[in-house]
Each structure stands twice: as structure tokens, then as C-alpha cells.
Amino acid sequence: MKYLSLLLCLLFPLLLRAQGGMWVPLSLEKNNEKEMKSLGLKIKADDLFNNEKPSIKDAICQFDGGCTGEMISPEGLLLTNHHCGFDAIQQLSTLEKNYVDNGYWAKNRSEELPAEGVTAMFVIRMEDITAMALRDVQEGMAERDRQAQIDKNLQQIKVNTKKEAWQDILFRAFYNGNQYYMFITATYKDVRLVGTPPASIGKFGSDTDNWVWPRHTGDFSMFRVYADKDNKPAAYSPNNVPFKPKHFLPISVDGIKEGDFTLVYGFPGRTDEYLPASAISLTERAIDPLRIDIRDRALKIIDGYMRKDPDVKISYIAQYSYIANGWKKWQGEVLGLRKSKAVEQKKAYEAEFTNRVENNIDWKYRYGNVLPRLNEVYAQIEPYRIAAENYAETFQRNNQLLSLAAAYNPLLEMVDQGKLDEFEKKKPEYREKLAAYFRDYRPHVDQAVFANLAERYANTVKAEWGADLLKEAANKAGGYDALTKKLVYNSVFSSKNRLDSMLNLPAQAFTEGMRKDPAFAFWRSLQDNYSKNLQPKLAELTPQLTLLQRQYMDAQMKVFREKRFFPDANSTLRVTYGKVRGYEPRDAVQYGYQTDLDGVMEKYVPGDYEFDLPARLLELWKNKDYGQYSTPDGRLPVAFIATNHTTGGNSGSPALDAKGNLIGLNFDRVWEGTMSDLNYDPAICRNIMVDARYILFIIDKYAGAGHLLQEMKIVKGKKRG
Numbered sequence: 048m049k050y051l052s053l054l055l056c057l058l059f060p061l062l063l064r065a066q067g068g069m070w071v072p073l074s075l076e077k078n079n080e081k082e083m084k085s086l087g088l089k090i091k092a093d094d095l096f097n098n099e100k101p102s103i104k105d106a107i108c109q110f111d112g113g114c115t116g117e118m119i120s121p122e123g124l125l126l127t128n129h130h131c132g133f134d135a136i137q138q139l140s141t142l143e144k145n146y147v148d149n150g151y152w153a154k155n156r157s158e159e160l161p162a163e164g165v166t167a168m169f170v171i172r173m174e175d176i177t178a179m180a181l182r183d184v185q186e187g188m189a190e191r192d193r194q195a196q197i198d199k200n201l202q203q204i205k206v207n208t209k210k211e212a213w214q215d216i217l218f219r220a221f222y223n224g225n226q227y228y229m230f231i232t233a234t235y236k237d238v239r240l241v242g243t244p245p246a247s248i249g250k251f252g253s254d255t256d257n258w259v260w261p262r263h264t265g266d267f268s269m270f271r272v273y274a275d276k277d278n279k280p281a282a283y284s285p286n287n288v289p290f291k292p293k294h295f296l297p298i299s300v301d302g303i304k305e306g307d308f309t310l311v312y313g314f315p316g317r318t319d320e321y322l323p324a325s326a327i328s329l330t331e332r333a334i335d336p337l338r339i340d341i342r343d344r345a346l347k348i349i350d351g352y353m354r355k356d357p358d359v360k361i362s363y364i365a366q367y368s369y370i371a372n373g374w375k376k377w378q379g380e381v382l383g384l385r386k387s388k389a390v391e392q393k394k395a396y397e398a399e400f401t402n403r404v405e406n407n408i409d410w411k412y413r414y415g416n417v418l419p420r421l422n423e424v425y426a427q428i429e430p431y432r433i434a435a436e437n438y439a440e441t442f443q444r445n446n447q448l449l450s451l452a453a454a455y456n457p458l459l460e461m462v463d464q465g466k467l468d469e470f471e472k473k474k475p476e477y478r479e480k481l482a483a484y485f486r487d488y489r490p491h492v493d494q495a496v497f498a499n500l501a502e503r504y505a506n507t508v509k510a511e512w513g514a515d516l517l518k519e520a521a522n523k524a525g526g527y528d529a530l531t532k533k534l535v536y537n538s539v540f541s542s543k544n545r546l547d548s549m550l551n552l553p554a555q556a557f558t559e560g561m562r563k564d565p566a567f568a569f570w571r572s573l574q575d576n577y578s579k580n581l582q583p584k585l586a587e588l589t590p591q592l593t594l595l596q597r598q599y600m601d602a603q604m605k606v607f608r609e610k611r612f613f614p615d616a617n618s619t620l621r622v623t624y625g626k627v628r629g630y631e632p633r634d635a636v637q638y639g640y641q642t643d644l645d646g647v648m649e650k651y652v653p654g655d656y657e658f659d660l661p662a663r664l665l666e667l668w669k670n671k672d673y674g675q676y677s678t679p680d681g682r683l684p685v686a687f688i689a690t691n692h693t694t695g696g697n698s699g700s701p702a703l704d705a706k707g708n709l710i711g712l713n714f715d716r717v718w719e720g721t722m723s724d725l726n727y728d729p730a731i732c733r734n735i736m737v738d739a740r741y742i743l744f745i746i747d748k749y750a751g752a753g754h755l756l757q758e759m760k761i762v763k764g765k766k767r768g
């Protein structure tokens with residue numbers, strides 16, 4: 048009895064979770080409309096998404112491949128995060144015109160700055176094409192044959208689909224390959240920077256506050272999408288005109304209160320909500336701790352140099368932020384997995400699954416083996432997965448020298464395969480990247496990280512997975528420090544001029560130079576070792592996991608009929624909804640749902656690189672000059688949290704109110720809830736949004752760019768129903 052109630056307790060959250068989920072917009076009416084209405088939604092599912100007529104979806108785009116953006120004016124004005132626009136802002140900046148530090152606001156259209164390479168992708172329509180995609184796919188087919196059949200089917204669909212010449216067709220697998228959807232998209236390529244606050248507002252709190260609530264960051268920037276005279280995508284041209292979207296979002300300054308309905312519409316990147324306990328346990332026990340340990344070392348070393356040397360400080364800000372973002376998220380993930388008892392919950396869920404399967408002859412025949420096999424394969428693959436992650440973190444994600452050398456391997460292969468035209472065509476792309484890369488590269492910093500991590504790697508993997516190779520090289524050189532110094536300082540990959548000269552060589556001389564380069568040769572030997580001793584086992588087991596996970600997903604949906612299943616995030620357009628709500632991260636600790644400008648001032652540290660503030664903001668705060676953006680009790684709201692289920696890629700997504708007005712801009716999650724990628728728990732998972740009123744306040748009052756508000760639709764003073 049005691050066991051049973053414990054089981055029910057653990058099972059409850061996974062079977063009947065209140066909210067959570069990233070839903071497919073095409074099926075909102077069927078799956079979500081009733082629930083959304085019960086939570087407060089005032090418009091119809093059909094207003095959110097419609098293939099035939101304009102709907103809210105037409106205001107949402109994927110920004111620059113990895114973030115979300117939205118239209119907030121009939122003239123293509125686009126809102127996204129500061130951290131999403133950051134690359135563009137940095138690239139447009141010079142020492143004299145430093146938009147990162149000082150911000151930027153175009154006073155008119157002619158001052159809008161073309162952000163080269165930045166794209167905005169809109170979904171024109173989407174269709175469920177599962178039946179066609181899986182035609183002639185038989186159960187028991189080898190994975191490779193299955194994929195070949197699907198590819199053939201998709202090719203056929205592509206040929207038969209009507210679309211305009213400027214549109215694209217995308218296919219995506221859902222539910223681990225049990226369903227397929229087609230997207231007709233339009234990608235706009237002339238995107239221009241309209242404005243950004245200085246980093247002291249847009250990145251306020253930087254890495255210290257990243258993933259943390261309470262938060263005080265004005266994480267937004269603004270662009271404009273341009274089109275040709277027919278409103279179609281076109282490469283940059285001074286003759287292009289502002290894009291006219293089929294829908295744009297009105298912005299409400301009426302504010303929010305706890306319990307209000309909110310909806311986030313965007314392009315979440317990746318989640319894994321339906322894994323077996325064994326996989327979650329692997330992440331919690333081994334993969335996350337390994338990543339954290341490696342990045343802990345890298346960050347400490349980089350930080351040491353950043354503190355000593357202002358030059359390193361500027362050069363490594365972006366690299367540091369990149370490493371720290373994952374490092375911090377994974378720590379939160381481990382904590383959250385433990386706190387939410389994810390592994391136990393999944394085990395209870397699996398016990399119920401097994402029980403139901405055992406009691407149904409058909410299911411028993413079809414699915415009886417799936418979980419035991421998944422557990423077996425996870426046990427087999429575990430050491431290889433850990434080593435592969437160790438390898439990637441050590442020699443790829445935290446090692447600039449070897450990653451750059453590896454990035455040049457395709458050029459070498461082109462020459463080796465006689466594709467000289469391709470080689471010549473590709474070279475300029477490589478050359479273009481040199482200046483920006485080496486502006487921020489400091490060999491002594493990279494070398495110090497390399498030495499530390501290489502030694503760690505040698506001491507944590509099996510002899511044949513690279514430990515022997517590394518130990519031998521280190522012995523010969525006189526230690527890891529000496530080894531990595533030799534590699535870094537004797538390589539062309541640590542010097543812009545030398546690499547540039549090598550790129551200028553004719554094909555044969557180029558490949559000779561590559562082969563002679565110590566860093567490239569070292570990377571090659573590591574990589575050959577990896578291909579020989581690690582890769583084959585991964586290549587053997589990974590497809591088995593793919594197949595089993597697909598079967599397990601299918602089985603879960605059949606066996607738990609009472610549960611609604613949303614598909615894992617896959618960088619496609621999704622809707623998630625919830626309510627504005629605070630939370631309790633720990634015993635006796637309670638977090639409110641909203642922060643304000645007074646809180647920004649509490650964190651203010653003059654001169655600090657994370658918590659400094661511009662004088663103008665201090666002045667506005669002193670005078671309480673908040674205009675229409677103030678709360679009735681005279682505060683200026685900055686950020687708020689809600690129970691929307693979001694992930695990476697949702698950055699820049701609009702948060703909408705019950706009527707479809709923009710009330711906030713999604714940019715992060717709370718630390719205690721980052722395990723929502725694996726196990727969403729409504730008790731502690733919250734998304735973090737900048738309040739729309741803070742955004743407008745910064746544009747209008749702080750930056751004096753109020754002219755932009757004239758093309759927006761500001762909703763105010765409506766009775767809140």
C-alpha cells in the first residue's frame with residue numbers, strides 16, 4: 048500500500064502534468080484550445096494559426112537560424128533579443144562607433160544598418176505528411192533502408208508540392224520519426240539593424256545573472272526586414288522596401304499580474320522529454336558532470352587571464368559567455384533532475400508502462416522488448432558516449448587551435464579528391480573569417496586551457512581512446528605544457544598572417560603545408576584514433592537507439608491514451624502556454640513573478656563589467672520619469688516569469704496575452720528549471736521574459752527613439768477581462 052501511494056505520487060506528474068508542452072500550431076484546435084480557454088485565452092486557436100488566411104503565426108519568424116523574432120509593425124519592424132542580435136551588433140561596431148557599448152538607434156530608414164548574413168524565416172504553411180512520408184516503410188526494415196525509403200518519399204512530395212519560386216520546402220520528423228511535417232517557408236535576407244540598447248542594459252548582469260531569477264536584463268534589439276518591391280525575399284539592395292507582414296503584434300502596456308494567461312510562440316530547438324530513466328540517469332550521473340568539470344577548468348583559466356589583462360578581457364568575452372552558458376545550464380539541469388526526482392519518476396512511469404504492456408497481448412508482442420532493449424543498449428553505449436563527450440568538450444568546444452585546424456580539413460579533402468574548383472571557390476569564405484577570428488584569439492590563453500584539458504583527457508579515458516597517444520606525446524615533449532606550447536606556437540593555426548599565407552598557396556603546396564603543420568597533424572592522429580577505436584561502436588549502437596526510441600515513443604502514445612503527448616522540440620514553430628507565476632526554488636525561499644527598475648539599481652556596481660549602468664538610466668530612475676510604462680504604484684517593470692515551457696531557440700519569442708497582444712519577450716529560463724528539456728516540472732520550471740513596458744520605455748524615454756512607436760500599435764487602457 049505504501050509502495051503504491053509512493054508510486055502514484057511519482058507517477059502523477061508524468062501522467063497528468065498541469066501545463067507544459069511545446070505544441071504544434073496546426074493542431075491547437077484539436078489538442079489545446081479547450082485548455083487554453085480554461086486558462087484564460089480570449090481568442091481562437093484559428094486566430095493563432097491558419098494556413099489559409101492571415102493569423103498570428105504570420106508575425107513570427109525564425110531569426111538568424113537559431114532564435115525567434117516577431118513583427119511589431121506593418122512595416123517589417125522586428126523584435127528579438129539583444130543576445131540574438133549580438134553578433135550583428137558586434138560586427139557593425141567599430142572602435143569609433145561602438146554600438147555594443149553605446150547602443151544605437153536609427154533616426155530614420157536611411158540609418159538602418161544592413162546586417163549582412165542575418166535572416167528572417169517565416170512559415171507560410173505547414174502540413175502533416177506522415178502517411179505519404181512513411182509510404183512503403185515496413186516494420187522490421189533496416190534503419191538505413193527505412194531512411195532511404197523516406198527520403199525517396201519526401202523527394203516525391205517535393206516534386207508534387209505547389210509553391211512559389213521564392214519559397215522553400217522543409218521536412219521535419221516529429222515524435223522520433225513517427226510523424227512527418229512539411230513546411231513551406233520564405234526566408235528574408237535583407238535584415239537591418241534599427242536599434243539596440245547598450246550592453247549595460249541589453250546584457251545587464253551578463254554571466255553572473257545568466258539563467259537566474261530574479262533578473263534585470265533588457266535583453267532586446269530591433270531590426271527591420273526588407274523585401275523587393277513585390278514584398279518577396281531579396282538579397283540586400285538599396286532599392287528594397289520594408290517588408291509588409293500579413294500580421295504584426297500589437298503591444299499592450301496594460302501590464303500583467305500573477306495568474307494571467309501567457310502564450311509563447313516561437314522556434315524551440317531541442318528537447319528529450321520521452322527518454323527512458325536509463326538515459327536521464329546517464330546525463331545526470333556522467334555526461335553533465337563531465338561537461339561541467341571540463342568547462343569549470345576552461346573558465347577558471349580564461350577568467351584568470353581576463354582579470355589580469357584588459358586586452359584578454361575584451362577578446363574573450365564572447366568565448367567566455369559561450370562556454371559559461373552551457374556550464375551553468377548543466378549545473379541547473381543536474382540540480383533540477385535531482386530535485387524533481389526525474390529518474391525515480393521515469394522509473395515509476397516505466398513500471399506502469401510495463402504493467403500495461405504485459406496485460407495486453409498485442410502490446411506485449413509489439414512493445415514487450417522495447418524498454419529492456421533500450422536499457423541494454425544504453426548500458427552498452429555508456430562508456431562510448433562518455434568518452435565521445437569528453438573528446439568533443441576537450442578537443443572541439445573548448446579548444447580553439449584544434450577546432451580551427453579541423454575546420455580546414457574539408458579544404459584538404461577537396462584537393463585530395465581533385466575538386467580543385469570547389470577548393471578555389473571555398474577559399475574566400477575561409478579568408479573572410481580570419482580577421483574577426485584572430486582579432487579575439489590569444490594563443491597563450493588557448494594554450495593554457497589546452498594543456499590542462501589534454502592532461503585531464505589522458506587521465507580519464509582508456510589507453511586506446513587517445514590516452515596512450517597523448518601520454519606518449521607529452522612524455523616526448525616534456526609534459527603537457529611543453530607539448531601544447533609546441534603545438535600552438537609552431538602551428539599556422541595560431542597566426543593570422545601565417546594562415547593567410549598558407550591559404551594563398553596553390554592547392555598542392557597548401558595540402559603539403561597542412562600536413563606538415565603540427566596542430567593539424569596532431570588533430571589528425573587524434574581523429575584517426577577516434578574513428579578507429581570509438582566511432583565504430585557508436586555507429587553500431589546509435590541507430591539501435593534511434594529505432595528503439597522511435598518504438599518507445601510510439602508505444603507510450605498508444606499505452607497512455609489518457610496522456611497528451613507533445614512532440615519534442617525540433618527547431619520548428621511551436622506554441623507553449625501557461626500563467627504568470629512565481630515559484631519556490633528551495634525550502635522557505637519564494638520568488639515573486641516580477642522585477643522592476645529599483646531592482647536594477649540594487650544590483651548596480653559602478654565600473655563593473657557586468658553590473659554597470661548608463662548615466663541616462665540612473666537619471667530617469669531618479670526622476671521616476673516612467674511615463675505610460677509605470678505600474679499604478681509607480682514602479683517600472685523590467686522582467687517577469689511564467690510557466691511557459693521553453694528551450695534554447697525560444698530566445699526572442701513573443702509572450703502574448705489572452706488577446707494576442709505582445710506583453711513580453713522571452714530570453715531565458717530559471718536555473719532550477721533548466722531540466723525542463725528532459726523532465727518538465729510545473730512546480731519549478733519558469734521562462735523569463737523582458738516586460739514589453741521596459742522595452743518601450745528604453746526605446747522611448749531612454750533612447751529618444753519614440754518615432755518608432757508611431758508605426759507600432761500600442762494597446763492601452765482596455766478593460767482587462
Ligand code: ARG
Nearest residue numbers: 130253254257258368372715
Ligand atoms: N541563457 C540564455 C540562453 O541560453 C542567454 C545566453 C546569453 N547570455 C549570456 N550571458 N551568455 O541563450
Ligand code: GLU
Nearest residue numbers: 694695696697698715716
Ligand atoms: N537563452 C536561450 C536562447 O537563446 C533561451 C533560454 C532557454 O534555453 O530557455 O534560446
